Amino acid sequence: MVTYLSLAAGLLLLLFCGDLLVRGAVALATRLGIPSMVIGLTIVAFGTSAPELVVSIHAALKGVSGIAIGNVVGSNIANVLLVLGLPAIIYPIICDQPAIRRNTVIMLGSSALFTFLCWHGELHFWQGALLFLLLILFLAYSAHYAATCPEAVSGEVDELIEEGALPAGSGRITVYLLAGIIGLPLGAHLCVTSATEIARTFGVSEAAIGLSVIAIGTSLPELATTVAAALRKQADVAVGNVIGSNIFNILGIMGITAMVKSIPVPPNFLFFDLWVMMIAAVLILPFALARTTITRSAGAVFLIGYMSYLYFLFLADQAASGM
Known part of the structure; x- marks a missing residue:
């Protein structure tokens, strides 16, 4: 019981303190006169990925590579199949956001590159540096695109300011x-x-826990926000957020984590989980390219796919532990 409470407390701390860090950093940057576009592309983007980042780094330093990688791979799978699937059942999601085609292709390319690098059996410093360099290039290109296409700039920072969600005063910041x-x-x-x-x-691997419990836990804020938006029939922005989060997970979190410490890739990732992540990325592609709608039936397929993935994940894990 103590262990379960500890896990729940850890997830709550990650979610609550991650939100506080984002709000405090945005408030500080706003006070310093940093443009909201730059804040959105850097502070908000990195801050919202902070829970996944600290979990992966901590797991890597403790030698628990299954959690270090499983946290990212599992989050990317959950982001597509769960965070988009469940809200789409509530209300169809239109994929017509600016730059969605470009970012979807980048997400797919990042997923493919990460899968290729994992086939070396271990992620080293140079591979992490390569991923992080690509993230910097992606941010630079996004900043250039946002500067030339103002309608593409996310209003997330402006919404925080308008809603009074930022701390006021140096002490609170x-x-x-x-x-x-x-x-x-x-x-x-x-x-x-x-x-x-x-x-x-329970005799299951750390990787299975990272791919399921921790991945779902760190994705809960996105899921809650998207479901709430779907109930208001305003969940369209979720697609862009999911794609951006998946790009950051691979290029940023795995890039930084691999630069901190080399990460051995568990064999089961090579033959199952990475391919599920790739399939999830491919599933978004036709909707993004055609700028069409993720219907309720498509959302149901996404959700059934995620439940099936979790079932086969633990089934395969039990089979491997019994060998």
């Missing part, structure tokens, strides 16, 4: 930043430690 900086590593420690203990107790 400092508290928000410190809470994020201190709380995120603590949450990551609780998550990785308790998830490893649960895996040992």
Whole structure:
């Protein structure tokens, strides 16, 4: 029971402190006069991925590579099949956002490159540096595109300002930043430690826990936001957010984590999980290229696909542990 409470507390810390870090950093950047476009492309983008980042780095440093990689791969799978599938059942999602075609192709290319690099059996510093360099190039290109196409700029930062969701005053900003900086590593420690203990107790791999429980937990804010938007019939922005998150997960989180410490790739990732991630990325492609609608029936297929993935994930894990 203590282990489960520790895992729940870790996830709550990651989600709550990650949100505080984003709000505090955005408030500070706004005070310093940094344009909202730059804030959106950097601070918000990195800040919303902070929970996944600290979990992967902490897991890599502890030698739990299954969680380090599974957190990212599992999040990318959940982002497409769960975060888009469930809201689409509530209300169809139109894929007509600016730059969606370009970013979908970039997401697919990033997924393919990451899968190729994993086939070497281990992600080293140079591979992490390559992924992170590509992220910098993607951000630079996105900034150029946003500058020439103002309609493509996300209004996320402006919404935070307008809703009064940012801390006011230097004292509150400092508290928000410190809470994020201190709380995120603590949450990551609780998550990785308790998830490893649960895996040992039930005889499943750390990778399976990372691909399922931790991945779903770190994707909960996106899922909650998207479901709420679908209930208001305004979930169209979710597609762009999911694609951007998946690009950041691969190029940013895995790039930085591999530069911190080399990560061995568990064999089951090469023959199952990475391919499911690739299939999930491909599923978005026709909707993005045609700028059409993810219908309720398509959403149901996405959701059934995710439930099937979780079933076969644990089935394959049990078969491997029984060998």
